Amino acid sequence: MWKTIYWFIDNQLNIKPTGFQPMATYGKWTYHWWGYDRKFTHKQANGYISELNQGAAGATLAIGAAYALPPVAGLGTMAAGYWNLLANRVDAHNGKKGVLVSVTWALVFSVESL
Known part of the structure; x- marks a missing residue:
């Protein structure tokens, strides 16, 4: 579940959250x-x-319930695939020291071993 998040930009162009967090x-x-x-x-x-x-399992369940609304089923399919792929990449790179997950605002992610 997500709540509203507000951000401000500092003088180094970093975006910092100021309001509610996930x-x-x-x-x-x-x-x-x-x-x-x-x-x-x-x-x-x-x-x-x-x-x-x-999250991927929940989106998959939503796909089954959305046969009456095909666009909703398409969004659920994309969300389930994205979260499943990210989970697989984190699992593959998760060594003894952990991982670094980076996500752009266009939702392109990168996972690196630490």
Whole structure:
């Protein structure tokens, strides 16, 4: 579940949150002009993988309920695929030291081992 988030831009063009944060967080996301990133420990990355898989499963269930509205089913399919792919990449790169997840505002992500 997400709440409203407000940001401000500092003199280094970093975007910082000022209002509410997501209800389920595994640490602090750092906001930049290009997007946001977060370092996860091995244990935190496993929790993040579980959350992404739950989101993908929920989107898949929404697809089944949305046969009457094909555009909704298409959005659910894209969301489920995106979260599933991100979860797989985090799992593949999650070594003993964790991962760095970077996401641009265009939702292009990068996952690197720490």
